[in-house]
Amino acid sequence: MKLFNRMPAEVREAVTPPDRVLTYADGPDGYVIATDRALYIRGTRLPWFRVDRGLWDEEGLTVVTTSGEEHRALLPEPGRVPEAVRERVTASIVVSQYAPLDARGGVRLVARRTDDDRTVWEFVFDSGMDPEDPGLRALAEQALEEARRSFGV
Template sequence: MRLSWGSRSLPAEAGVTLEPGERVLVHARTPDGFVVVTDRALHLPGATSLPWHRIDRAQWDQEGLSVTATDGTVRRVLVPEPGRVPEAVRERVTSSILVNRHVRLGDRGGVRMVARRVPGQDAAEWDLVFDPGLDSTDPGLRAAAEQALEDLRRTMGV
């Protein structure tokens, strides 16, 4: 299904540099510039570009957008008139996820394994997110998580 997001013409003052072949889906003005949604990334004011596979979650409220990257970095952008940007961001983040599975690693918790589609490529990247309280640097726990990931990759074919 092809979604139509409205105006795709990006004003020159947006200051966003697109990669060859990257398409603008929708944009909105912010107090600091523009939020631009493309088929490959979320471009935020200040020349910050987040490829869709690097976004763990995006949350909207009445004032704007909070984006949590897969490395845990949170970015907040005020967007007074977001237009269709929230729907476009939700669709892009959701469609980037190929697999999202939680696996128990004993009595104390587990790990969330997420495979995300890399925009413009025929590839996926995996993230392991350990439950709070678990030490992701513990060699035994890490080995159990890696084995569970290998089993899941084999099962899912990703």
């Protein structure tokens, strides 16, 4: 973790209060900044509960949001950013439970904690399943109610 007094002004200025910088890395696309509440990548603030996963390769970071958007930044020297992304995304997940729906497959029910301490749920349907299918949505909603009762969330 970099000390606050050594933090570049660009990093401090990019972060929206009350976010607190945990770590950052500089690359040709600019800074990638991990805070306690969000990831700042290429000028975009992504709250942790909206980040589904971070994918790393030798060139940099690709972040996939819960809505399926991808954000990519080149980071030849990522520092502690990969660990921070993994830790913060994992920390945002309250519940992750798979529920079979029918012969075609199932849905992962994921509850995430938001910045303001609310819980939001999302459905992650198996590949090839239509999330807009009313029958599948009804089965997923039923599975969600069971999960809420089971976990008290």
